[in-house]
Amino acid sequence: MMDAILAAIPQTADKIIDLGCNTGWVARQVARAFPDARVVGVDVNPAMIEVAREAARLEASAAEFVCVDGAAMQDVARGADVIICGGSAAFFERPQDVYRAVARCLEPDGLLIDCHYIYDADAPLSLRQEEQEMFGLGWMPNGLCDIAAVYEDAGLTVNKIRRLSRFRFEETAAARLARSILHAVPGMQELVDAMTERRRLIGQLARYRYPYLLVAGSGRPVAAYPPAQREITKALATLDLFSMPIPREPMEVLRGYLPYRFLAYVGDPDAAPGGGRAVDVLARTLQTLGIGPDARVLDIGCFTGLSTIVLARYFSEVTGLDIEEQFVNIASAVGRTLASPACFIVGDGAGTGFPSDHFDAVTMTATLAYTPRPLAMLAEARRVLKPNGLLAEFVYHHHDRRPETEKKIREAVGPDVVLAPLSQRLAMFETAGFELVDLIVVDTGAASPTEQSMLQEYIAHRERLLDGSKTSEDIQEFSELFTHYTGRLSEHVEKPVAYLCLFAKSEARPLE
Numbered sequence: 001m002m003d004a005i006l007a008a009i010p011q012t013a014d015k016i017i018d019l020g021c022n023t024g025w026v027a028r029q030v031a032r033a034f035p036d037a038r039v040v041g042v043d044v045n046p047a048m049i050e051v052a053r054e055a056a057r058l059e060a061s062a063a064e065f066v067c068v069d070g071a072a073m074q075d076v077a078r079g080a081d082v083i084i085c086g087g088s089a090a091f092f093e094r095p096q097d098v099y100r101a102v103a104r105c106l107e108p109d110g111l112l113i114d115c116h117y118i119y120d121a122d123a124p125l126s127l128r129q130e131e132q133e134m135f136g137l138g139w140m141p142n143g144l145c146d147i148a149a150v151y152e153d154a155g156l157t158v159n160k161i162r163r164l165s166r167f168r169f170e171e172t173a174a175a176r177l178a179r180s181i182l183h184a185v186p187g188m189q190e191l192v193d194a195m196t197e198r199r200r201l202i203g204q205l206a207r208y209r210y211p212y213l214l215v216a217g218s219g220r221p222v223a224a225y226p227p228a229q230r231e232i233t234k235a236l237a238t239l240d241l242f243s244m245p246i247p248r249e250p251m252e253v254l255r256g257y258l259p260y261r262f263l264a265y266v267g268d269p270d271a272a273p274g275g276g277r278a279v280d281v282l283a284r285t286l287q288t289l290g291i292g293p294d295a296r297v298l299d300i301g302c303f304t305g306l307s308t309i310v311l312a313r314y315f316s317e318v319t320g321l322d323i324e325e326q327f328v329n330i331a332s333a334v335g336r337t338l339a340s341p342a343c344f345i346v347g348d349g350a351g352t353g354f355p356s357d358h359f360d361a362v363t364m365t366a367t368l369a370y371t372p373r374p375l376a377m378l379a380e381a382r383r384v385l386k387p388n389g390l391l392a393e394f395v396y397h398h399h400d401r402r403p404e405t406e407k408k409i410r411e412a413v414g415p416d417v418v419l420a421p422l423s424q425r426l427a428m429f430e431t432a433g434f435e436l437v438d439l440i441v442v443d444t445g446a447a448s449p450t451e452q453s454m455l456q457e458y459i460a461h462r463e464r465l466l467d468g469s470k471t472s473e474d475i476q477e478f479s480e481l482f483t484h485y486t487g488r489l490s491e492h493v494e495k496p497v498a499y500l501c502l503f504a505k506s507e508a509r510p511l512e
Contacts, residue, residue, distance in 0.1 A: 020088020
């Protein structure tokens with residue numbers, strides 16, 4: 001956990017607060033790793049602060065420690081670049097008050113680095129009740145969706161979530177140091193005994209829970225990788241792949257297409273959030289989480305094949321599935337042109353027909369945003385995944401959920417789309433029997449106006465060459481549709497945050 005916390009702190013941080021610092025171990029590690037920053041540990045327990053100060057003296061640590069209550073904490077923490085909350089919010093009946101205070105104290109681009117335990121479905125209720133009573137916990141979130149909902153209430157936006165390895169309780173030098181200090185302080189024997197009993201319970205709980213690191217901020221999150229500079233020649237080269245004998249739709253059919261379907265028809269190079277760059281990140285993230293090059297991958301809702309073809313560069317057996325035969329025809333033609341090993345089939349993501357426990361990974365590129373049966377599709381993904389397999393999906397977090405915004409997006413995407421915050425999206429996956437392993441922000445930058453104009457001209461020219469039955473008026477209308485659809489959602493709609501989410505099958509039986 002400590003390594004993950006240190007890795008999440010920006011090198012430019014000047015003021016770092018450890019909220020609920022206990023005996024100060026985290027603050028001292030941070031002060032050692034960031035010697036130029038001011039590191040302050042705060043706690044309401046004077047005994048803990050006394051131990052923390054003595055430990056800092058013995059270690060010659062630059063970390064400061066202050067005993068304050070909730071109101072005074074804001075005076076100490078105001079202007080912080082980073083606030084570390086190592087699970088201290090669980091001690092409050094109203095955690096939203098804690099996170100609202102954090103949001104007020106952070107600098108505009110400041111970060112909350114938060115730590116929580118999420119329990120397995122088979123965790124004994126008696127152990128959790130004992131934990132609540134022994135530690136005096138006021139808040140025990142049932143899942144990451146509960147935590148994300150509290151963040152959203154406080155005005156914080158998630159930047160990253162990562163599941164860490166299960167904690168293996170071991171005797172540490174820090175624990176021994178804290179106990180030796182306590183033994184030397186008069187009247188502390190009761191606290192020593194309490195710490196011993198807590199260590200026993202923590203050791204039992206460790207088998208039933210995963211620690212999670214969450215990073216959030218009060219501003220719009222920054223993508224986990226820098227947006228690549230688009231080159232129009234590369235975009236046109238991609239579109240050239242679609243210049244082949246594929247049945248073209250007449251204008252009377254195209255007029256009825258929803259915007260996303262129209263853009264997939266013409267070969268939009270950014271069908272996935274962030275385009276091929278984001279799918280590259282998806283593939284590399286799967287690799288870091290143990291999905292090897294010989295993996296069998298199912299890409300549900302592949303549209304015109306961009307995501308499937310990119311994935312096939314990383315994994316040996318990749319199948320793209322889409323319910324639209326027209327899209328599958330285009331994807332297959334592109335795959336043949338590129339000599340891609342990817343395979344494309346027509347099928348329903350809610351009933352693929354594949355055997356159970358068949359795939360090492362199932363991927364979706366915002367597919368759930370377009371389906372009227374997201375839970376059925378998730379149930380099928382869970383069925384075809386191997387026990388240790390991973391599900392990857394791009395999930396949108398909509399800040400702007402006004403009725404007029406929802407109307408605009410439904411007109412563009414379809415009547416089934418729901419503008420939901422991240423917390424509701426995570427709840428849907430948890431209901432379907434998945435637990436989050438990793439979450440990162442992805443860049444969804446669109447092409448520049450100049451690039452869009454060039455693409456418009458190129459696509460219209462290509463359509464004229466491919467379909468001799470289209471008149472000049474048809475081509476003009478086709479071009480106008482392309483321009484209108486590519487920019488339709490950019491006006492008067494706050495752009496949603498896009499996350500790449502990786503899920504594992506949980507031990508819990510999914511709700512029917």
